[in-house]
Amino acid sequence: MTTDELTRDLGRAFPADPADLPRLRARLAAAAQRDGILDVAYRTVDSPVGALLLAATEAGLVRIAYASEDHDTVLQALADRISPRILNAPGRLEAPARELGEYFDGRRRGFDLQLDWRLSAGFRRAVLSQLPQIGYGRTASYAALAGLAGNPKAVRAAATACATNPLPIVVPCHRVIYSDGRIGNYLGGPEAKRALLALEAAA
Amino acid sequence: MKGKQPFDAVVARHGDTVLRVCRAVLGPADAEDAWSETFLSAMKAYPDLPDGANVEAWLVTIAHRKAIDVTRAAARRPVPVAQTPDRAAAGADSPGHGLDGELAEAVAGLPARQRQAVAYHYLAGLPYADIAAIIGGTADAARRAAADGIATLRRTYQGAPKAATKAAMKGQPSDH
Numbered sequence: 001m002t003t004d005e006l007t008r009d010l011g012r013a014f015p016a017d018p019a020d021l022p023r024l025r026a027r028l029a030a031a032a033q034r035d036g037i038l039d040v041a042y043r044t045v046d047s048p049v050g051a052l053l054l055a056a057t058e059a060g061l062v063r064i065a066y067a068s069e070d071h072d073t074v075l076q077a078l079a080d081r082i083s084p085r086i087l088n089a090p091g092r093l094e095a096p097a098r099e100l101g102e103y104f105d106g107r108r109r110g111f112d113l114q115l116d117w118r119l120s121a122g123f124r125r126a127v128l129s130q131l132p133q134i135g136y137g138r139t140a141s142y143a144a145l146a147g148l149a150g151n152p153k154a155v156r157a158a159a160t161a162c163a164t165n166p167l168p169i170v171v172p173c174h175r176v177i178y179s180d181g182r183i184g185n186y187l188g189g190p191e192a193k194r195a196l197l198a199l200e201a202a203a
Numbered sequence: 204m205k206g207k208q209p210f211d212a213v214v215a216r217h218g219d220t221v222l223r224v225c226r227a228v229l230g231p232a233d234a235e236d237a238w239s240e241t242f243l244s245a246m247k248a249y250p251d252l253p254d255g256a257n258v259e260a261w262l263v264t265i266a267h268r269k270a271i272d273v274t275r276a277a278a279r280r281p282v283p284v285a286q287t288p289d290r291a292a293a294g295a296d297s298p299g300h301g302l303d304g305e306l307a308e309a310v311a312g313l314p315a316r317q318r319q320a321v322a323y324h325y326l327a328g329l330p331y332a333d334i335a336a337i338i339g340g341t342a343d344a345a346r347r348a349a350a351d352g353i354a355t356l357r358r359t360y361q362g363a364p365k366a367a368t369k370a371a372m373k374g375q376p377s378d379h
Contacts, residue, residue: 001362003353007325009362013306014226014326016219024222024238025214031243079209085246086209
């Protein structure tokens with residue numbers, strides 16, 4: 001037999017079955033968590049506004065990303081900003097996934113989750129930290145939000161903070177609209193923003 | 204600045220190859236432990252891996268060391284449990300398993316250096332210079348170890364019988 005035939009047979013004699021890898025990867029995630037080297041755990045969840053990427057550090061939920069942001073790009077950004085020690089490890093995201101599911105079912109009006117704010121700083125962070133004050137089913141203007149953050153004139157900066165919110169939905173930037181009623185931009189697209197506002201209005 | 208890709212992508216890309224290599228070097232009983240130890244160890248060191256390093260060669264290097272650890276630990280263990288029943292069970296629903304098992308046994312019978320050189324070159328696709336860095340010695344010595352291993356496998360493992368191939372072709376329509 002030729003070496004090519006032998007090489008092909010070697011591949012068959014030492015297989016890597018498609019069923020093996022998910023099991024081994026789950027085992028790796030558990031071991032990495034145990035050893036404290038799982039810097040970022042992530043998973044995706046389906047939702048009425050499309051697939052959402054959820055990522056958490058040991059400190060808490062650090063990122064929620066819409067499919068339109070491209071999840072691979074978001075994971076690469078997390079590797080660059082936080083750490084490349086990233087694994088698909090649904091265990092750490094159990095609470096966020098459950099609470100988001102309840103929210104989309106109309107059974108939850110606020111989130112009770114540990115958040116890791118490290119991806120936003122300065123005035124943007126001050127703006128985002130005010131967002132939970134805008135209650136479920138209500139809206140506020142960018143100007144009002146700027147005021148809440150302590151600088152009523154910084155309307156544009158407040159809008160930028162919303163546009164770069166690393167934790168959309170849980171930190172409810174979708175409740176911020178223009179004073180004239182226009183819905184404004186949204187990271188997940190205007191349709192997603194409309195859908196969230198409609199969900200909250202109906203519940 | 205775009206730096207290292209998420210470790211998850213490294214596992215997705217190289218997980219298969221490392222598992223094959225672990226199976227070839229260690230056999231089925233210890234392969235999954237070695238795979239897990241390899242990737243856990245690699246993940247610890249990953250932030251310090253120089254950018255542009257050959258990730259597959261790096262992983263095989265770690266797997267090689269883990270395999271040595273596993274082999275040493277196994278040598279201290281009492282008589283190992285026979286693997287035959289597992290193999291027979293797996294063979295029931297995978298045609299050709301008998302031949303694959305025969306080849307796996309032939310590989311298991313090779314001297315360690317030959318088995319490693321064959322696995323790292325023919326399963327992981329590493330060049331002999333990289334293999335020499337992993338198993339020691341020169342690239343030429345690594346190439347000879349792999350060639351000797353392949354020669355032994357050719358003698359001890361015949362592959363699919365030619366007669367069976369001919370029989371399978373008989374049923375095909377002829378152009379003539």
